[in-house]
Amino acid sequence: MATAKYPITPKGATGVLVLADGTCVFGRGFGAVGDAVGEVCFNTAITGYQEIMTDPSYAGQIITFTFPHIGNVGTNPEDVEREAPHALGCIVREDVTEPSNFRNVQGFDAWMAQTGRIGISGVDTRALTRRIRMQGAPNAVIAHDPAGKFDLAALHEKAKSWPGLVGMDLAISVTGAQREWAGGVWSLGQGYAQGEGSEKPHVVAIDYGAKDNIFRSLVKAGARVTVLPATASYEDIMALNPAGVFLSNGPGDPAATGEYAVPVIRKLLDANMTIFGICLGHQMLALAGGAKTIKMHQGHRGANHPVKHLEKGVVEITSMNHGFAVDAKTLPDNVVETHVSLFDGSNCGIAFTDRQAFGVQYHPEASPGPQDSFYLFEKFVGGLR
Numbered sequence: 001m002a003t004a005k006y007p008i009t010p011k012g013a014t015g016v017l018v019l020a021d022g023t024c025v026f027g028r029g030f031g032a033v034g035d036a037v038g039e040v041c042f043n044t045a046i047t048g049y050q051e052i053m054t055d056p057s058y059a060g061q062i063i064t065f066t067f068p069h070i071g072n073v074g075t076n077p078e079d080v081e082r083e084a085p086h087a088l089g090c091i092v093r094e095d096v097t098e099p100s101n102f103r104n105v106q107g108f109d110a111w112m113a114q115t116g117r118i119g120i121s122g123v124d125t126r127a128l129t130r131r132i133r134m135q136g137a138p139n140a141v142i143a144h145d146p147a148g149k150f151d152l153a154a155l156h157e158k159a160k161s162w163p164g165l166v167g168m169d170l171a172i173s174v175t176g177a178q179r180e181w182a183g184g185v186w187s188l189g190q191g192y193a194q195g196e197g198s199e200k201p202h203v204v205a206i207d208y209g210a211k212d213n214i215f216r217s218l219v220k221a222g223a224r225v226t227v228l229p230a231t232a233s234y235e236d237i238m239a240l241n242p243a244g245v246f247l248s249n250g251p252g253d254p255a256a257t258g259e260y261a262v263p264v265i266r267k268l269l270d271a272n273m274t275i276f277g278i279c280l281g282h283q284m285l286a287l288a289g290g291a292k293t294i295k296m297h298q299g300h301r302g303a304n305h306p307v308k309h310l311e312k313g314v315v316e317i318t319s320m321n322h323g324f325a326v327d328a329k330t331l332p333d334n335v336v337e338t339h340v341s342l343f344d345g346s347n348c349g350i351a352f353t354d355r356q357a358f359g360v361q362y363h364p365e366a367s368p369g370p371q372d373s374f375y376l377f378e379k380f381v382g383g384l385r
């Protein structure tokens, strides 16, 4: 049996990304020391690295930022989509510099170390991104050792034996507990708006790994929000007497979310509940309606993805983070395609013709990203009594 040959670790290299095919990409490690295995994706957003790192939809993934300067405004406790990062780590072009921003509380490097996330800087992120574009998102191990002593064969073995995101249910591992949501969207000098009031329409939001800005956006649109964990049963949901149910984003394969998600959504559809789904929630809504989802070649991750609203013929610039998509060819007769990606024509929105249920593949709550699509929150909450 031929033994794979591994390169000599270059002098000064304290970080390495070892792909499942044995490719080793060296750089300088920062953040936590150790290693982690997942799928490597790329994100083209220029701002919002802290929001991106803390988006639970990135569980099981290592993010390559195509923008070269990451970490230069540090971190703060407000720009998080969840209390801690969910991405396993990140790969960046330039070394993380001293934070330069009046909102900085902790440097990106220290924040990554404290939250157990590994970074590698000094990587040719353009080459890595081109590779993902041409060959698809690889599985890999990201490793950081200040001594630069890597057992590349062992890391390669770990990358090869990781089963991959297809068929992987991760929503169950990132969901939170039941909670009454308080707080609207953040603004400079004001912090998070307060949004109380029991006379507002009550939305039960199912947390499959939600970004907090979705809940803040629902509050801004005029809802009172109760968050339930991903495992909430149909009975748990109905006991709260919701005016509408929101299905959140989340990590992993939508087709692998098991008995706790799609069958519950199917019951909500049967009960003619008003439903709005975002990203994973959109994909599972489509599955509950009878459609299928597919793994994408490279996925969509960035803050400027053009989407066409088919009925109005207008373009929305959107924030995206997904590696699976609804296969529009499989939509049943009572579900129409409402939005498509102008990058590759993939499905970006659906609506049931015989139910008050719709979903979008992109992130109308932005964070980071443009706010063209906030109307979807107003449409959902405005339609509730």
Ligand SMILES: NC(=O)CC[C@H](N)C(=O)O
Binding pocket: 057, 248, 249, 250, 251, 252, 253, 254, 278, 279, 280, 281, 321, 322, 323, 324, 325
């Ligand atoms: N942001 C999300 O909800 C992502 C959904 C799903 N995990 C995907 O990658 O397509």
